[in-house]
Amino acid sequence: MNAVEPSVNYRYPDARGHFGPYGGTFVAETLMRPLAELRDAYQKYMHDEDFLAQLDADLAHYVGRPSPLYFAERLTDHFGGARVFLKREDLNHTGAHKINNTVGQALLAQRLGKRRIIAETGAGQHGVASATVSARLGLDCVVYMGREDIKRQAINVYRMKLLGAEVVPVESGSKTLKDALNEALRDWVANVEDTFYIIGTVAGPHPYPAMVRDFQTVIGRETRGQMLAQTGGLPDAVVACVGGGSNAIGIFYPFIEDAQVALYGVEAGGDGIDTMRHAAPLCAGKVGVLHGQRSYVMEDEDGQISATHSISAGLDYPGVGPEHAWLKDVGRASYVAVTDAAAMEAFHLLARKEGILPALESAHALAYAGELARELGRDANIVVNLSGRGDKDIHTVAAQQGITV
Amino acid sequence: MGRIAQTFESLRRQRRAALVPFVTAGDPEPSATVPLMHSMVEAGADMIELGIPFSDPMADGPVIQQASERALARGVHLADVLAIVAEFRVQDPATPVILMGYLNPIEAAGYEAFARRAGEAGADGLIVVDLPPEEGEDLNRLLRNNGIDPVFLLAPTTTPERLQVICDAASGFIYYVSLRGVTGSANLDLAEVRTRIAQIKQQTSLPVGVGFGISDAATAGHVAEFADAIIVGSAVVKRIAECGNDVEQARRKVAAFVRELRTAIESGTGSAQAAQS
Numbered sequence: 001m002n003a004v005e006p007s008v009n010y011r012y013p014d015a016r017g018h019f020g021p022y023g024g025t026f027v028a029e030t031l032m033r034p035l036a037e038l039r040d041a042y043q044k045y046m047h048d049e050d051f052l053a054q055l056d057a058d059l060a061h062y063v064g065r066p067s068p069l070y071f072a073e074r075l076t077d078h079f080g081g082a083r084v085f086l087k088r089e090d091l092n093h094t095g096a097h098k099i100n101n102t103v104g105q106a107l108l109a110q111r112l113g114k115r116r117i118i119a120e121t122g123a124g125q126h127g128v129a130s131a132t133v134s135a136r137l138g139l140d141c142v143v144y145m146g147r148e149d150i151k152r153q154a155i156n157v158y159r160m161k162l163l164g165a166e167v168v169p170v171e172s173g174s175k176t177l178k179d180a181l182n183e184a185l186r187d188w189v190a191n192v193e194d195t196f197y198i199i200g201t202v203a204g205p206h207p208y209p210a211m212v213r214d215f216q217t218v219i220g221r222e223t224r225g226q227m228l229a230q231t232g233g234l235p236d237a238v239v240a241c242v243g244g245g246s247n248a249i250g251i252f253y254p255f256i257e258d259a260q261v262a263l264y265g266v267e268a269g270g271d272g273i274d275t276m277r278h279a280a281p282l283c284a285g286k287v288g289v290l291h292g293q294r295s296y297v298m299e300d301e302d303g304q305i306s307a308t309h310s311i312s313a314g315l316d317y318p319g320v321g322p323e324h325a326w327l328k329d330v331g332r333a334s335y336v337a338v339t340d341a342a343a344m345e346a347f348h349l350l351a352r353k354e355g356i357l358p359a360l361e362s363a364h365a366l367a368y369a370g371e372l373a374r375e376l377g378r379d380a381n382i383v384v385n386l387s388g389r390g391d392k393d394i395h396t397v398a399a400q401q402g403i404t405v
Numbered sequence: 406m407g408r409i410a411q412t413f414e415s416l417r418r419q420r421r422a423a424l425v426p427f428v429t430a431g432d433p434e435p436s437a438t439v440p441l442m443h444s445m446v447e448a449g450a451d452m453i454e455l456g457i458p459f460s461d462p463m464a465d466g467p468v469i470q471q472a473s474e475r476a477l478a479r480g481v482h483l484a485d486v487l488a489i490v491a492e493f494r495v496q497d498p499a500t501p502v503i504l505m506g507y508l509n510p511i512e513a514a515g516y517e518a519f520a521r522r523a524g525e526a527g528a529d530g531l532i533v534v535d536l537p538p539e540e541g542e543d544l545n546r547l548l549r550n551n552g553i554d555p556v557f558l559l560a561p562t563t564t565p566e567r568l569q570v571i572c573d574a575a576s577g578f579i580y581y582v583s584l585r586g587v588t589g590s591a592n593l594d595l596a597e598v599r600t601r602i603a604q605i606k607q608q609t610s611l612p613v614g615v616g617f618g619i620s621d622a623a624t625a626g627h628v629a630e631f632a633d634a635i636i637v638g639s640a641v642v643k644r645i646a647e648c649g650n651d652v653e654q655a656r657r658k659v660a661a662f663v664r665e666l667r668t669a670i671e672s673g674t675g676s677a678q679a680a681q682s
Binding site: 016024025026027028029030031032033034036172173178179181182185186189190191192193286287288289290291292297299301302303304305 | 458459460461462463464465466467470474477482483507508509510511512513514534535536537539540557558559560561562563564567571582585586587590
């Protein structure tokens, strides 16, 4: 079928982790060797049949894959335009796409003989996913989390503790995800011999952006097959929220060479990208270097990283994965921003129309899908990556309504 | 010959390791830094390492992180750091100033403009913590064109192959990070550091300094037996922090500490340079 023939050749990153001018390895010297070891291990095991078989088995029997692709009929009727399909990553074990990556990286840690896992977390989903796989493999787990995020994600903090992880509050800087990442990097520098750092998104120094992408592309591979099976063709558009960008790249990547599939990344617009209170570096940031990579970042004119704002802790990050920066520059994906208010409205809409509580992160993608559905019209098909479930956010949602749960 | 090379040359004749204290520019306030630099030189510092404040100093421990936060809270920008260097140069044309910072503020300024302005201000070296030589070719060329030595860090985890790459890219001196950890961490393994310095010296003729983990005069004295420069950061910055906004007290306290370090270095059994010559 013509519709599924690749139309461009896309081969990124290069050997040194560059996506065009983005990506790379911008870290302190101490981390160069562990990163080289990780790169070698990743390159070896991504072609190792035993490793891949174990990964597939874990994804099937532990994570619960494949996740369904669900035609949201009442949501579609409500939007009054294109048919909207939801890729149900919220139904994975631990309730979000994050587990796809932590299962993979934990298997790598095991192969490398590392007994201690560290991770950073914003909304807590990646922290929970890291604590989960650590518990399962009997590894020690330390999760760094900003003090502000600990306050707004109390349930996930408790979940991590139940899973045996140590949650370390981060008090520096803005006390959110970026500071948790700084602290995790500091831990890694001090403990490189026995510690494996599971980065939760497609950011950080090479090989993380490529490796995390490769572990997350299972989302897009399944979606592609499911769309062909359910509709006989590829979708007209794929929509996903972008913080660091792992769920988005995971669903985009298998469609990158299908030029007829439009790709939309939805950033956190906060109070609006014309205010200072947002977290949308691709829409309103500049090119800079943060956390080991070059990409778009939110910064002031002096190159200091800006504090960001989003109602969704998982999107509240001033940087973004380098591959998204590249896809933006070459025009293969479009990036837009959705405000806190619009995301909140989409949260309630999905609850009432489909009986699904989406994560506030994913609600950003849903909000944009509504606009896009009306624009594309009834003949089109849109896939929204429903990257996580919203149980973790009910306190935030209740607070917006003036209710204390 | 630049100021860094001249200083090492002169110290080699004196058979003594260089003392290089670190302060963050603008900590606790912009006007405090130049007097502090002069006081450290008077007290026996051979070179000054001057930190460029950054919002996300991922290789620094809490002491230097907080110094960065204090400086940023006072609105200290990269341009202010260079102005501090220029002001220091008015009275002190000889003491090398090595800037240390992270890449993003330099990217925001633009490599070419930064290198030119830093050279004009009288800076002698630049350490960019998160810029390994593989990613730094453009900036390093521009620095050299403006008379600034790109100084690189070597770590305990650096492989022999990378050691050569870094030695080839560096000038001024090599900065050996003496422990696995961030700035200000404790417990230096002196025997291990001594062995590593000897290995590094087989691969470069550049002087080799040691930093990250030298927190008192006794350790400084021991390291001076085999290193060409002793870099002391967090232990200096901690003394500034203890004085709050009392800048004068901070200046006296830091000067006393630098004197103590200098005495210990001089009473060390002689630098590696001396041992070789």
